[in-house]
Amino acid sequence: IILSSLMDSQLHTPMYFFLRNLSFLDMCFTTSIIPQMLVNLWGPEKTITSVGCVVQLYMYMWFGSIESLLLTVMSYDRFTAICKPLHYSVIMNPHLCLKMIVMVWSISLANSVLLCTLTVTLPRCGNNLLDHFLCELPAMIKIACVDTTTVEMSVFALGIVIVLTPLILIVISYGYIAKAVLRMTSRVGQHKAVNTCGSHLTVVTMFYGPIIYLYLQPGNSASKERGKFFTLFYTIVTPSLNPPIYTLRNKDMKNALKKLIGINVKSTKIRKFLK
Template structure:
């Protein structure tokens, strides 16, 4: 029951928070910028991310018989992997946007034009789904010899690999390669971007200017740390090296808690979002123009 309540509360906050971010970024003309275009993509992603797993988890926790069909497990695996990889790539794209805004402000409008942003977002989604199909195929093709009990809250790669009755090291090596591409390359690009941003910010003479420049990146840095820290822990080490219970808790964190925290972090620490809420919400609830 405590877990059911925590999941239900987290899911409710996730829905409300991400839908609010999407509405504000869409309805407020002042937020029609590349930064908030990518933030809208992130909110859509987080909403789908949690919906892939949480409703079924709530049903299973509330029932004595905890089951999922094979087709449902496959769909959950593919979609969860795809959305997780999309978030990795989107966070890297958002860091590039912040790099251009801080380091190349005079060229920002030219570089981050509408079609470039659209192509970057499309690249993130399509590349992630392609990666998901490859990783899911490798995971599902391992022999299981009748093992059908997934010792996890949902169908995830490390949990499914543990069902294998054969040597999984070759498959783990291939999965590790794809995980490096999707996890380490984007996080490396993020670190490089923030290295240049830090150099540019330190050159600003006024403390107010430095604070303003750093403030535009602060929320993104917190989200990156939360998501990448747990995802790298889960996917860049052999499944056998993690304890079952600890692996479950880490998965819950980056699969449920992080999508819940993302809109809170961006709304509470972002002045533009807070002001947009004040402008948009009265129009929605009181039909004011």
């Protein structure tokens, strides 16, 4: 997605700029988790160093927060494109898009540093057995040997800011989008809008559902087994499915991918001919 949208000049738009960021984020998200997770699942020693666990926790929280805010920015982009098409290029100018991305990454970093620092500084009294396949925030809090009410409420409060508030903004955006689509007289325009927004809504549902279950329960009451399943779903399954979800019903992206594949095939043939 990143290469094909960069190489096709028709895809140099805010929508694909944000999609490139999401694709890059998904790669970072999965690569920060999968290698160590595979070692723990199938390796003889299911261990991780203290430093490695802390780094994984910080990265995991940072990338997760970014995705939450980035999906909100993408919904605003869709709202502007469908509800204010004549002003779209003026509102969603390159400077604003870049500023929004910088803000998303910065706010997410601050959230990660605050929550993770509160968590890793909790005393554990020698308890280093983590009942999880990765160093995740709720699992780390549960092995502390002191009262964690303050930390749990901090997680809940920041969860409202980073998860629930963006989700509410997405719902509001799509409320206006639905009204605009129903008012359209062109069937082609309606179909295109539904396809574009449908992909984004699918990703939003797959991402926010597990997150709300895990992080927006006061007292950290999510069950262990369900928590593991939902963590696996939004850290591995959702990022892996994002590329096909955004490309299967997008003709422009399909054409760009075909061009990219065609260029690679031609370059391979030229190399063989030269040899």
